[in-house]
Amino acid sequence: MIHARDLARTFKTKAGSVEAVRGLSLDVAEGELVAFLGPNGAGKSTALRMLTTLLPPSSGSASVGGHDVVSDPAAVRRQIGYVGQGTGSGPYHRVRDELVSQGRAQRMSTMAARKRADEMLGMLELDGLADRPCASLSGGQKRRLDVALGLMHTPPILFLDEPSTGLDPHSRANLWDHIARLREASGMTIFLTTHYLDEADTMAERVMVIDHGVMIADDTPARLKADLAGDTIHIRLLCNDQLSHAAEIARNLPDAREATAQGRDLAVTLRDGEAVLPEFIRRLHQSGIEAMSARVVRPTLDDVFLGLTGRSLREAVSA
């Protein structure tokens, strides 16, 4: 549904040129939910704006819904909904009017636009707010309206640029419920950007990590975590005089990547902690080393980003 090859965009500014996206290639299949992750300024919005025909690429090519974004932007636009970063409805219109006028702008008849607006109000639980001015909505309600606006013409592909940024945890979960339900009902392909790693981890089938305009990882969250970060087994020993011997055993475990030891505590990083833990305990026991406690810590997508770039995405985002 979405294909890009060597997509690039350079902005000319007074201070010089900015290479926002530098040779991005990606493929998204029908029905997939893909999350684009990366720190501020990584090029996520620029890439999305090229894929949604809002910005011409400096070089490279892309097709969305079977149409080329440069040579046939109108056909692409009929296939997609786009919810921009912090953009959205006008401040004065009432919620239902805003939806209907969006439908009219998409060349729907007034009757069809009204019918679809009512459907969207129901789907995104905005019914009770239909006659409220858009400006009076809360952040979460407004973001749900943005999604409804993007879906007025029933597109098979939806692009969302940071749909949940700035929402409280409850509103974020609520928005995600709605997006999951829309997907189930329509099998829509969804491509979104987010700074919330936990969201990407639980909601997306595939995560693409972009940094400095370049894709640095593209896989399922589970594989990214196993391949690029790994589990950590933490063991506390009964006596600290056995620590260096235990650390040596840890380093010889299958797939062991890194072992650190301090006091009575040992930590070893490897691909699958739960699978290896019994063998680890057995080898320690054989050497007469007793463990007081053991636990496996699973990685997060932030650990993946840290492994890839040496920086924490959390820090990179708030910096």
Ligand SMILES: Nc1ncnc2c1ncn2[C@@H]1O[C@H](COP(=O)(O)OP(=O)(O)OP(=O)(O)O)[C@@H](O)[C@H]1O
């Ligand atoms: N119109 C523009 N003119 C000049 N530079 C721009 C323009 N739009 C974006 N840039 C620059 O391109 C780079 C990528 O910006 P972009 O908005 O794509 O990042 P992003 O990954 O979406 O970041 P954020 O997480 O903050 O939304 C940044 O350095 C930004 O300053």
Ligand SMILES: [Mg+2]
């Ligand atoms: Mg952005």
